[in-house]
Amino acid sequence: MKKFILPMLAAFVMLTGCSEKARVITSYYTVEKNQWEPATTLNPDGTYTINYYYSSWENIDITPDVIEEGVVLAYFLDADGRDNPLPYTLHFVDNNGEYYQERIEFDIETGKITFKIKDTDFNTAQSMNDIGTMKFKVSVIGNF
Numbered sequence: 001m002k003k004f005i006l007p008m009l010a011a012f013v014m015l016t017g018c019s020e021k022a023r024v025i026t027s028y029y030t031v032e033k034n035q036w037e038p039a040t041t042l043n044p045d046g047t048y049t050i051n052y053y054y055s056s057w058e059n060i061d062i063t064p065d066v067i068e069e070g071v072v073l074a075y076f077l078d079a080d081g082r083d084n085p086l087p088y089t090l091h092f093v094d095n096n097g098e099y100y101q102e103r104i105e106f107d108i109e110t111g112k113i114t115f116k117i118k119d120t121d122f123n124t125a126q127s128m129n130d131i132g133t134m135k136f137k138v139s140v141i142g143n144f
Helices: 002-016 064-069 124-130
Strands: 023-031 037-042 048-058 071-077 083-085 088-093 099-109 112-119 134-142
Touching: 023 112, 064 071, 064 134, 071 099, 071 112, 099 134, 112 134
Parallel strands: none
Antiparallel strands: 023 134, 037 048, 048 112, 071 083, 071 134, 088 099, 099 112
């Protein structure tokens, strides 16, 4: 019984010490094929390498307070309507029978969320030719 008293007491102190209640604000984003931008590196020979593709969106709910003390959760919504938490990896087979993966990630900064797509075969540019509309869900949790 003593094992349970200390954790329960700690939880009680932590929960009663909060003067504000956290809220959740959820936003949905639909990213079309033409809304992805390449992130490139300039090579010494003057050519460019595409590292990944990204799409940035305004989200005024991502405040400095949320970044410091809150939570931002992002999900890829698949064709079946399931919420897949980011980062999320999709598995594919190319025309040559080679397996590769696309990893969907996100970054945040004040007032903005950026979705990213990266390929394990480093041929993201080719994969972007086949991409369709992608949907995302973003939940911001904080004291608003």
